[in-house]
Amino acid sequence: xxxxxxxxxxxxxxxxxxxxxxxxxxxxxxxxxxxxxxxxxxxxxxxxxxxxxxxxxxxxxxxxxxxxxxxxxxxxxxxxxxxxxxxxxxxxxxxxxxxxxxxxxxxxxxxxxxxxxxxxxxxxxxxxxxxxxxxxxxxxxxxxxxxxxxxxxxxxxxxxxxxxxxxxxxxxxxxxxxxxxxxxxxxxxxxxxxxxxxxxxxxxxxxxxxxxxxxxxxxxxxxxxxxxxxxxxxxxxxxxxxxxxxxxxxxxxxxxxxxxxxxxxxxxxxxxxxxxxxxxxxxxxxxxxxxxxxxxxxxxxxxxxxxxxxxxxxxxxxxxxxxxxxxxxxxxxxxxxxxxxxxxxxxxxxxxxxxxxxxxxxxxxxxxxxxxxxxxxxxxxxxxxxxxxxxxxxxxxxxxxxxxxxxxxxxxxxxxxxxxxxxxxxxxxxxxxxxxxxxxxxxxxxxxxxxxxxxxxxxxxxxxxxxxxxxxxxxxxxxxxxxxxxxxxxxxxxxxxxxxxxxxxxxxxxxxxxxxxxxxxxxxxxxxxxxxxxxxxxxxxxxxxxxxxxxxxxxxxxxxxxxxxxxxxxxxxxxxxxxxxxxxxxxxxxxxxxxxxxxxxxxxxxxxxxxxxxxxxxxxxxxxxxxxxxxxxxxxxxxxxxxxxxxxxxxxxxxxxxxxxxxxxxxxxxxxxxxxxxxxxxxxxxxxxxxxxxxx
Numbered sequence: 023x024x025x026x027x028x029x030x031x032x033x034x035x036x037x038x039x040x041x042x043x044x045x046x047x048x049x050x051x052x053x054x055x056x057x058x059x060x061x062x063x064x065x066x067x068x069x070x071x072x073x074x075x076x077x078x079x080x081x082x083x084x085x086x087x088x089x090x091x092x093x094x095x096x097x098x099x100x101x102x103x104x105x106x107x108x109x110x111x112x113x114x115x116x117x118x119x120x121x122x123x124x125x126x127x128x129x130x131x132x133x134x135x136x137x138x139x140x141x142x143x144x145x146x147x148x149x150x151x152x153x154x155x156x157x158x159x160x161x162x163x164x165x166x167x168x169x170x171x172x173x174x175x176x177x178x179x180x181x182x183x184x185x186x187x188x189x190x191x192x193x194x195x196x197x198x199x200x201x202x203x204x205x206x207x208x209x210x211x212x213x214x215x216x217x218x219x220x221x222x223x224x225x226x227x228x229x230x231x232x233x234x235x236x237x238x239x240x241x242x243x244x245x246x247x248x249x250x251x252x253x254x255x256x257x258x259x260x261x262x263x264x265x266x267x268x269x270x271x272x273x274x275x276x277x278x279x280x281x282x283x284x285x286x287x288x289x290x291x292x293x294x295x296x297x298x299x300x301x302x303x304x305x306x307x308x309x310x311x312x313x314x315x316x317x318x319x320x321x322x323x324x325x326x327x328x329x330x331x332x333x334x335x336x337x338x339x340x341x342x343x344x345x346x347x348x349x350x351x352x353x354x355x356x357x358x359x360x361x362x363x364x365x366x367x368x369x370x371x372x373x374x375x376x377x378x379x380x381x382x383x384x385x386x387x388x389x390x391x392x393x394x395x396x397x398x399x400x401x402x403x404x405x406x407x408x409x410x411x412x413x414x415x416x417x418x419x420x421x422x423x424x425x426x427x428x429x430x431x432x433x434x435x436x437x438x439x440x441x442x443x444x445x446x447x448x449x450x451x452x453x454x455x456x457x458x459x460x461x462x463x464x465x466x467x468x469x470x471x472x473x474x475x476x477x478x479x480x481x482x483x484x485x486x487x488x489x490x491x492x493x494x495x496x497x498x499x500x501x502x503x504x505x506x507x508x509x510x511x512x513x514x515x516x517x518x519x520x521x522x523x524x525x526x527x528x529x530x531x532x533x534x535x536x537x538x539x540x541x542x543x544x545x546x547x548x549x550x551x552x553x554x555x556x557x558x559x560x561x562x563x564x565x566x567x568x569x570x571x572x573x574x575x576x577x578x579x580x581x582x583x584x585x586x587x588x589x590x591x592x593x594x595x596x597x598x599x600x601x602x603x604x605x606x607x608x609x610x611x612x613x614x615x616x617x618x619x620x621x622x623x624x625x626x627x628x629x630x631x632x633x634x635x636x637x638x639x640x641x642x643x644x645x646x647x648x649x650x651x652x653x654x655x656x657x658x659x660x661x662x663x664x665x666x667x668x669x670x671x672x673x674x675x676x677x678x679x680x681x682x683x684x685x686x687x688x689x690x691x692x693x694x695x696x697x698x699x700x701x702x703x704x705x706x707x708x709x710x711x712x713x714x715x716x717x718x
Contacts, residue, residue, distance in 0.1 A: 025054040030083040036118040037079070048238040050076040057209065058083060062233040064179070064210040064222035069359030073211040074108065074177070076236070078115055081173050081209070085144065086119060092170035093142040096198070098150060098191065100181040102127045103329065105147045108177075116145055127152050142167060150182075150191040157197060158418045158481065165201045172204060176225060179210035180352065180399045183221055186682070189405040189437045192227050193412050196435045197419070205231060213359055214352040216396035224401055227436030247358060248370035251384050252582040257282060260345055260374040261289030264323060267372075271340035272316070275325045276357055278348060281502035286345065287325045296322040300329055328353065330360075342371045346380025347387050349558050351396050354387055378592060381585070383560075386568035388579040397561050404695050405437050410449055410686035412438075413459075414472060415484055422465035425450060445691055452688045475685055493558065494540045496521060498528065503542065505558065511540070511677065520545065520641055535680045559622040560644045562705040568645070569619035573601035598717040604709060606649075607717045616647045620709040623702035628709070673697070 026034065026046055037043050049067050056063055057080035065073050078095075085094050097112065099105045105125050112123040123145035124138055138146070139162040157164050174195055182188040199206040210225045212218075218235045226233045254260050264275060277283045280301040290297040298316045316324040324330070328348075342361050348354050354371070362369035373388075375381040409432060416428055429446060432438050438446075453459040457469040468477075476483045493505040506521055511533060521528045521542060528542035571577055575593050598605055599617065608614040618625055625642030632649060641648045673693055678684050684692045 025051045028054055028058060028083075029079055030086045032086065032119055033079055033083055036115075040114075040118060046079075047072045047076075049073070049236065050079065052238050053077065053236050054080050056232075056234055056236065057081060057207070060084075060205065060207050060231060062208045062222065062226035062229060062231055064212065064215075064218050064225065064235050066212055066215070066218055066235065066237040069213050069356060071213065071359070073213075074111065075115075077175050077209045077211060078112065081175070081207075082115060082119060082121075084172070085121065088172075090144070090170060090172055093144065093146055093168065094170050094172050095145045096153070096171055096174045096195075097123075097145055097147045097177065098153075098174065099147065099177045100149070100187075101329070102129060102149070104177065105149070109147055112145055112147065116143075121145070123147065126156075136161075139167065142170075150187065150194050153194045153198065154190075154415060154484070157194065158415060158484070164198075164419070168198045168201045169203070171198060171202050171206055173207040173209065174198075176208070176210045179212045179221065179225065180215050183224060183399045183401055186402060186405060186408055188224075188401055189408045190411070192224075192436050193408065193432075193438075196227065197416075199229065200431075205229065207231075214355040214396055215399050216352070217398035217400075221399055224436065228434055228439070245368055247362070248368050249373075249388065250371075250580050250582060251373040251375065251381075251388070251585050253375045253381050253585040253588040256376050257286055257345070258289055260376060261286055261293060263374055264343060265290060265293040265295050268341050270321045272320060272338070273323045273341040273343055274330065274339050274357075274360060275323055275343040275345065276330075276348070277325060277327060277345045279502065279505060280327055282345065283325050283327055290323055290325070298322065298324045300324060300326040338367075340367075344371055344373045344384070346375050346377065347373065347384035349383075349560055350564075351387055351390050352399075354391060355396065375585075381588065381592065382568050382571070383564070385571055385577050385579055385589075386564050389567045389571060389577065390563060392578050395563060397563070401437070403698050404441065406441065406445060406449065406687055406691055406695055407681060407683040409438050409441065409446065410453065410683045411484060413449075413453070413686075414468060414476065414481075417459075417466055417468060418481060418484070422462075422467065424464050425461075425466055428466065448688050448691060449686060453686050456685065458686055471685075494533075494538045496528065496540045496542055498542050498544070503528070506540070511535075511674065533676070535676055562621045562624070562702060562708070565619045565621045565644055569599060570601050572596045572599040598715075600715060603713045603715045605715045605717055614649045616649060616714075617645060618647065618709045619645050620705045621702055623700060624705040624709055627701050627706055 026037075029037075037046070049065070050072050053063065053065055053076040057077065065076050067073050067076070081095055084090070097108070099108065105127055109123065109125045116123040121144035124134075124143040124147070126135060126138060126146055126148045156162070156167065176182065176191070182191050195206070195208070206229065208225050208227075208229060210222065212221075215221050218237070222233050222235055252263065254263055264273065275286065277286060283299050283301050287297050287299040296319065316322055339361050342357055344354075344357065348357065358369055358371050361367065361371070373384045375384055412432055412435075413428055416432065417423060429450075433441075433443075433446070450459070454461070457471040458475070459472070460467050460469040494511065495505050496503040511519060511530075519530045521530060521540070527545050529545040530540050530542050532541040534540075572593065577589070581589065598607060604619070605617045606614050607617065616628075618628065620628075622642065622644045625644065625647050629642035629647045632647070673696055677696060678689065678692050681687075681692055681696060687695070
């Protein structure tokens with residue numbers, strides 16, 4: 023018996039007759055048996071690899087075979103645009119069977135929500151934040167609304183698991199599972215994760231039952247992707263190259279800032295190219311119009327940020343063009359997978375680099391890709407503040423409940439079970455001391471401070487707090503310069519922070535931590551010869567891949583003639599780089615740069631050590647630490663290699679306040695949590711274990 027024949031006959035019929043498919047893909051065949059058996063699973067395949075169908079066809083078969091009634095499947099996505107994009111397809115599949123799929127998120131009207139509360143759909147496409155709202159709503163009984171849930175599908179799971187939004191997702195799913203009498207199956211979908219076995223265990227969490235990773239090696243020999251790196255030197259030149267190349271084809275161009283998306287879009291339109299743009303600051307209707315027009319077009323370009331990196335369908339693409347480079351191999355693979363979908367088509371990506379930073383990041387990233395490396399998706403450690411948020415949410419959901427019941431219920435959830443019970447007791451005690459919690463006859467309630475901090479708009483702050491990205495957008499006046507990692511503002515510094523972004527130096531004049539915006543003015547910073555590090559923290563492996571490239575002078579990546587000439591020039595400027603040592607390059611007396619290639623999260627610690635222990639001004643980025651006004655570099659070498667005086671840097675008070683629900687945590691726990699997350703100790707130790715070479 024084939025796996026296909028195990029699907030419900032109605033689904034078999036529509037796959038053949040409604041979709042016109044002669045057969046399922048191997049991945050979709052492989053998913054049938056484990057999903058019909060109720061196993062938890064992580065389904066891995068490239069973009070447009072059929073993951074949604076691999077999950078839905080067996081789950082819909084279960085729905086029919088087991089006669090599920092009411093809301094049976096929760097389909098969770100990280101962004102609303104992806105939910106909207108999937109609704110049409112999932113509604114078609116559900117409609118075959120006389121069932122319904124509907125979307126619920128912040129843009130859905132109250133009348134539509136009211137209709138769903140009265141008559142829940144069979145499949146609900148939503149976000150974790152919207153689920154939290156439903157659990158806490160007084161407009162419907164959650165125990166009735168969710169009582170029929172039998173499966174949860176998490177699309178683009180890597181977009182959740184790497185930050186606190188993932189812990190929040192798991193907590194909400196666990197609370198829903200407690201309202202259900204039957205086991206709740208969990209299925210994750212992703213194109214790119216480096217540690218799938220860890221991730222499927224993370225998703226299944228405390229749920230019993232087998233769990234497995236479903237992936238299928240391609241049975242056909244496919245040609246390798248067509249990859250080329252070209253160095254064009256500016257965004258204006260990139261527009262000219264895009265306008266001249268691949269005329270008559272549909273091209274998707276990725277930039278990693280909204281400002282550059284708009285700038286490139288204008289440049290292409292001025293050159294007569296039919297161009298659309300897509301980024302998160304555009305209105306929803308405007309984005310939809312652009313994406314729909316692009317999907318229907320042929321000879322056109324859409325310029326986008328990572329908003330189009332996820333599985334939003336914009337039709338068949340001919341070309342992917344990347345301006346400079348994304349920050350991770352995983353992101354590159356997501357983008358590469360948007361091409362080569364038609365039979366006989368080849369996956370491709372053209373890198374157009376505009377700076378030394380972008381050029382070396384592209385080459386380093388492609389070296390890691392050639393080695394088969396993909397960054398592991400690691401849930402952040404010690405989600406103590408998520409625990410505090412769930413305490414508040416649990417009380418709102420359940421009403422009067424005693425302290426021991428809350429602790430036992432939450433400690434059974436994934437992410438909280440490994441927390442030190444003493445830390446959890448300290449959190450409860452602190453919340454009582456601050457009147458965030460109150461007790462009445464042993465039953466807990468929300469105190470006046472909880473009302474003040476989180477009570478506005480029916481406790482809206484409890485729902486959406488974990489969806490903000492860990493980046494600050496940097497503005498000079500009204501001009502967006504780019505984004506920087508939050509660590510740039512978490513270490514206590516004397517004076518205003520100095521940012522190094524877009525090849526220039528900027529002094530921070532104002533920080534809006536609530537909106538994650540930094541305002542800056544240009545400033546001269548002495549003793550800088552190169553600026554390689556972007557504001558976003560890069561993986562240690564990527565930083566070291568760039569060092570290896572500079573030391574060896576060799577790359578496996580195909581280069582244009584311009585790029586090959588530029589590489590020769592860049593290598594000449596880094597002739598002192600060695601792959602087995604860090605280097606201190608002295609440009610003039612009292613001004614040096616320590617090139618560690620250790621990443622921003624390690625270099626922040628090292629820069630602070632210079633400032634606090636040696637009173638030497640230090641500024642760190644992903645690759646280097648600029649040192650000024652020092653007297654004795656040999657003393658610095660002895661200090662750092664011995665590690666005897668190297669301690670954790672002090673954290674800025676505002677950094678503690680910026681941590682979501684930090685008001686619920688004792689100061690010591692909040693500081694420990696941030697240090698564990700912000701500073702890369704393995705990278706730091708790897709850097710300090712290497713010899714230091716001096717170049718004068």
